Amino acid sequence: xxxxxxxxxxxxxxxxxxxxxxxxxxxxxxxxxxxxxxxxxxxxxxxxxxxxxxxxxxxxxxxxxxxxxxxxxxxxxxxxxxxxxxxxxxxxxxxxxxxxxxxxxxxxxxxxxxxxxxxxxxxxxxxxxxxxxxxxxxxxxxxxxxxxxxxxxxxxxxxxxxxxxxxxxxxxxxxxxxxxxxxxxxxxxxxxxxxxxxxxxxxxxxxxxxxxxxxxxxxxxxxxxxxxxxxxxxxxxxxxxxxxxxxxxxxxxxxxxxxxxxxxxxxxxxxxxxxxxxxxxxxxxxxxxxxxxxxxxxxxxxxxxxxxxxxxxxxxxxxxxxxxxxxxxxxxxxxxxxxxxxxxxxxxxxxxxxxxxxxxxxxxxxxxxxxxxxxxxxxxxxxxxxxxxxxxxxxxxxxxxxxxxxxxxxxxxxxxxxxxxxxxxxxxxxxxxxxxxxxxxxxxxxxxxxxxxxxxxxxxxxxxxxxxxxxxxxxxxxxxxxxxxxxxxxxxxxxxx
Amino acid sequence: xxxxxxxxxxxxxxxxxxxxxxxxxxxxxxxxxxxxxxxxxxxxxxxxxxxxxxxxxxxxxxxxxxxxxxxxxxxxxxxxxxxxxxxxxxxxxxxxxxxxxxxxxxxxxxxxxxxxxxxxxxxxxxxxxxxxxxxxxxxxxxxxxxxxxxxxxxxxxxxxxxxxxxxxxxxxxxxxxxxxxxxxxxxxxxxxxxxxxxxxxxxxxxxxxxxxxxxxxxxxxxxxxxxxxxxxxxxxxxxxxxxxxxxxxxxxxxxxxxxxxxxxxxxxxxxxxxxxxxxxxxxxxxxxxxxxxxxxxxxxxxxxxxxxxxxxxxxxxxxxxxxxxxxxxxxxxxxxxxxxxxxxxxxxxxxxxxxxxxxxxxxxxxxxxxxxxxxxxxxxxxxxxxxxxxxxxxxxxxxxxxxxxxxxxxxxxxxxxxxxxxxxxxxxxxxxxxxxxxxxxxxxxxxxxxxxxxxxxxxxxxxxxxxxxxx
Numbered sequence: 005x006x007x008x009x010x011x012x013x014x015x016x017x018x019x020x021x022x023x024x025x026x027x028x029x030x031x032x033x034x035x036x037x038x039x040x041x042x043x044x045x046x047x048x049x050x051x052x053x054x055x056x057x058x059x060x061x062x063x064x065x066x067x068x069x070x071x072x073x074x075x076x077x078x079x080x081x082x083x084x085x086x087x088x089x090x091x092x093x094x095x096x097x098x099x100x101x102x103x104x105x106x107x108x109x110x111x112x113x114x115x116x117x118x119x120x121x122x123x124x125x126x127x128x129x130x131x132x133x134x135x136x137x138x139x140x141x142x143x144x145x146x147x148x149x150x151x152x153x154x155x156x157x158x159x160x161x162x163x164x165x166x167x168x169x170x171x172x173x174x175x176x177x178x179x180x181x182x183x184x185x186x187x188x189x190x191x192x193x194x195x196x197x198x199x200x201x202x203x204x205x206x207x208x209x210x211x212x213x214x215x216x217x218x219x220x221x222x223x224x225x226x227x228x229x230x231x232x233x234x235x236x237x238x239x240x241x242x243x244x245x246x247x248x249x250x251x252x253x254x255x256x257x258x259x260x261x262x263x264x265x266x267x268x269x270x271x272x273x274x275x276x277x278x279x280x281x282x283x284x285x286x287x288x289x290x291x292x293x294x295x296x297x298x299x300x301x302x303x304x305x306x307x308x309x310x311x312x313x314x315x316x317x318x319x320x321x322x323x324x325x326x327x328x329x330x331x332x333x334x335x336x337x338x339x340x341x342x343x344x345x346x347x348x349x350x351x352x353x354x355x356x357x358x359x360x361x362x363x364x365x366x367x368x369x370x371x372x373x374x375x376x377x378x379x380x381x382x383x384x385x386x387x388x389x390x391x392x393x394x395x396x397x398x399x400x401x402x403x404x405x406x407x408x409x410x411x412x413x414x415x416x417x418x419x420x421x422x423x424x425x426x427x428x429x430x431x432x433x434x435x436x437x438x439x440x441x442x443x444x445x446x447x448x449x450x451x452x453x454x455x456x457x458x459x460x461x462x463x464x465x466x467x468x469x470x471x472x473x474x475x476x477x478x479x480x481x482x483x484x485x486x487x488x489x490x491x492x493x494x495x496x497x498x499x500x501x
Numbered sequence: 502x503x504x505x506x507x508x509x510x511x512x513x514x515x516x517x518x519x520x521x522x523x524x525x526x527x528x529x530x531x532x533x534x535x536x537x538x539x540x541x542x543x544x545x546x547x548x549x550x551x552x553x554x555x556x557x558x559x560x561x562x563x564x565x566x567x568x569x570x571x572x573x574x575x576x577x578x579x580x581x582x583x584x585x586x587x588x589x590x591x592x593x594x595x596x597x598x599x600x601x602x603x604x605x606x607x608x609x610x611x612x613x614x615x616x617x618x619x620x621x622x623x624x625x626x627x628x629x630x631x632x633x634x635x636x637x638x639x640x641x642x643x644x645x646x647x648x649x650x651x652x653x654x655x656x657x658x659x660x661x662x663x664x665x666x667x668x669x670x671x672x673x674x675x676x677x678x679x680x681x682x683x684x685x686x687x688x689x690x691x692x693x694x695x696x697x698x699x700x701x702x703x704x705x706x707x708x709x710x711x712x713x714x715x716x717x718x719x720x721x722x723x724x725x726x727x728x729x730x731x732x733x734x735x736x737x738x739x740x741x742x743x744x745x746x747x748x749x750x751x752x753x754x755x756x757x758x759x760x761x762x763x764x765x766x767x768x769x770x771x772x773x774x775x776x777x778x779x780x781x782x783x784x785x786x787x788x789x790x791x792x793x794x795x796x797x798x799x800x801x802x803x804x805x806x807x808x809x810x811x812x813x814x815x816x817x818x819x820x821x822x823x824x825x826x827x828x829x830x831x832x833x834x835x836x837x838x839x840x841x842x843x844x845x846x847x848x849x850x851x852x853x854x855x856x857x858x859x860x861x862x863x864x865x866x867x868x869x870x871x872x873x874x875x876x877x878x879x880x881x882x883x884x885x886x887x888x889x890x891x892x893x894x895x896x897x898x899x900x901x902x903x904x905x906x907x908x909x910x911x912x913x914x915x916x917x918x919x920x921x922x923x924x925x926x927x928x929x930x931x932x933x934x935x936x937x938x939x940x941x942x943x944x945x946x947x948x949x950x951x952x953x954x955x956x957x958x959x960x961x962x963x964x965x966x967x968x969x970x971x972x
Binding site for chain 2: 139146165169177
């Protein structure tokens with residue numbers, strides 16, 4: 005297998021589909037969908053394969069590919085994955101694979117362009133998770149953000165033009181601020197060794213004085229934090245969620261937010277002392293995320309807004325886990341990134357399915373849908389249970405690990421955070437009760453359940469993933485752990501020093 | 502003394518004179534032939550470029566080096582495209598006169614001379630030669646009030662800026678007793694930064710801001726961009742800006758290099774104000790040409806940021822930026838002319854639903870504007886990235902943060918145009934016809950912009966090696 009560019013294949017597969025779609029006629033919808041499905045299936049298959057061939061014992065960055073890009077400035081196309089990236093790549097593959105099917109059902113006009121932007125975005129996401137070069141890391145990051153503009157602007161629902169502009173500008177601002185930090189790292193690292201390079205491995209292998217680390221970590225934390233979204237820089241996110249079409253919400257909440265957390269993890273790895281300095285702050289802000297997000301979610305009547313705020317609440321747990329900087333906490337955080345990605349993709353696909361028929365997402369507009377759409381109701385219930393952290397589903401394992409980790413480092417934070425689960429359970433169960441149970445309403449008699457293969461596939465697939473990881477977490481935790489252990493060790497060594 | 506080093510300029514001048522003479526003989530209907538002859542002349546000048554040897558010419562007034570060749574390539578590219586845009590444009594104009602083509606070719610040859618100057622005298626002469634051509638071009642459609650006003654504004658600010666320049670030059674001459682860039686640098690190396698020299702530097706820097714449309718001599722640009730014939734706007738936006746920066750590189754990076762400490766902070770301040778003004782003022786614009794004008798002021802701010810960095814990296818970044826900028830501007834203005842020919846409007850709102858009416862025009866504006874705004878993976882992104890690198894390297898943090906914030910503002914107003922084209926529905930669904938040659942040209946420009954973003958390696962290595970030779 006030596007020299008087989010599996011990472012490039014995973015990333016270039018959607019990109020190749022974009023180029024192919026350029027030459028396809030708009031009217032040939034079946035061909036358009038076929039290309040999208042083929043490319044995402046290939047990525048998914050390869051990502052699964054990657055999960056199994058990644059050498060957990062050896063750990064570190066594997067499947068490295070490196071091609072010089074701009075020699076005079078030390079930029080190269082440099083890919084490689086560690087355990088954390090493997091999990092994130094798999095998550096991306098799962099979400100886009102199901103997203104393609106959700107768009108099949110939900111998108112009715114300008115179908116070809118929709119898939120082109122969707123796949124372009126995904127190529128960017130893959131790129132971020134795989135890049136070992138800071139320039140490419142940034143470039144892919146932007147590539148993942150920019151297609152959101154047309155995706156929400158063209159195919160979105162109410163208030164889409166405002167939402168999409170807000171989102172694009174907010175995220176680009178974060179990216180620009182992070183860029184300045186990354187550039188500073190490039191020059192500081194270069195002046196140490198005399199070789200100016202954007203190679204992340206090289207930059208991370210050096211040590212910087214703590215004052216510098218503390219200063220530079222801040223723009224990186226802000227830049228990536230905006231995407232998480234770290235409170236108080238989260239306002240772009242729920243409006244974006246609410247306006248986006250289903251598949252885009254799935255990608256946005258399922259994967260894009262994880263880019264932010266992933267970026268923070270990488271920044272911690274490069275600047276361990278800076279991270280140690282700022283992590284208590286992150287832990288504090290994570291509580292705001294958990295409770296503010298949760299409380300607002302409770303007050304929302306629009307289901308998409310509810311899930312949108314609930315996402316920023318869940319990302320609070322992820323941040324708390326990251327802030328613990330111990331092995332179990334960070335493992336939990338990464339697993340939660342994975343589990344929440346799958347769970348929230350399921351949530352948005354289900355809400356989208358109902359919305360496309362009913363043209364409303366207001367909780368009070370519905371009642372007793374379970375009688376009309378039993379399949380959707382069951383799927384929604386499973387999603388709600390996962391979100392509330394019930395055992396047997398992936399989120400439970402992840403949240404448990406986060407809490408165990410948090411109790412060691414921040415016992416007060418952890419105790420407060422546990423109550424967040426009650427908040428989540430409250431709005432999830434209440435939404436389930438109001439929408440799917442109680443008396444059925446006459447006006448929803450025509451509502452159709454998910455009955456065709458294409459409609460059911462994404463739901464079944466996502467639920468299966470939640471269950472598999474819930475019952476057998478080590479299938480993915482072992483891989484994540486191989487990436488987390490060296491990271492945490494480096495951070496703890498910095499603390500002692 | 503080697504006149505052969507000026508062959509590209511001579512070819513251009515010869516072409517311009519030929520066009521003037523042919524004006525007498527060719528029948529009125531065959532004006533398009535002028536454009537073709539102009540383009541052929543430019544292409545022959547381009548063919549001569551790779552055969553140039555490096556060295557001084559005309560008693561050390563001009564020099565042919567890597568940098569002058571690079572910039573001459575930029576001018577040649579702009580010239581070909583601008584002449585082509587004129588051919589598209591002229592059909593719509595009633596009181597058209599054939600000198601238009603020849604004056605454009607004269608202007609290009611002036612820029613080429615400017616790129617080669619190594620002496621304040623030669624610099625001033627070339628600059629004024631170019632300026633007079635541009636004054637005429639800006640006011641060419643003299644029966645239009647908007648154009649007349651634009652031309653007058655351009656003339657008055659230009660004359661004022663020239664005054665600043667010549668005054669500054671005289672101060673520097675007084676301090677150093679030399680007019681050659683290298684001699685001035687040599688004299689300044691041992692000189693103290695007295696008030697005399699500082700005044701010279703300040704006046705000169707201010708005078709130079711006219712050509713690049715930055716604060717404080719930027720006031721002409723929105724009116725002229727809007728009022729001047731669109732091909733002239735393209736010429737001013739693309740080639741003329743490049744000409745301004747090659748001069749800045751030669752004067753600040755060579756002649757005044759020993760006084761680096763004095764002008765760096767000054768340029769940095771100008772850059773910061775220009776960035777803020779250009780980008781913020783672009784936000785409310787409704788007319789696409791005006792929007793691009795204000796954005797062009799913003800771009801001048803970014804380029805000055807690289808100038809203020811005063812390093813090889815900065816010089817390389819400027820050269821890369823200008824190349825991507827020229828492609829962005831050419832694509833944009835070709836699309837504007839085609840659209841204007843069909844619709845008679847430059848308003849952003851009239852572009853609504855363009856993606857349906859002409860996917861190629863919409864795509865060209867999409868690529869061109871987003872490249873100028875600095876979206877990856879387009880050439881403009883890489884260029885902006887290099888400029889930020891240069892600023893961060895020298896520790897110009899305030900400027901870098903302003904630049905970062907203004908990049909977001911830039912995204913905002915360009916996205917408004919994109920929104921109009923792609924998110925709105927057209928009021929008039931009739932498709933807009935684009936002829937085959939124009940299509941080919943637009944494909945080429947778009948491909949170049951994308952290629953510079955996806956594979957910037959070779960051009961970067963080239964500009965960085967040229968930048969090393971500047972000092």
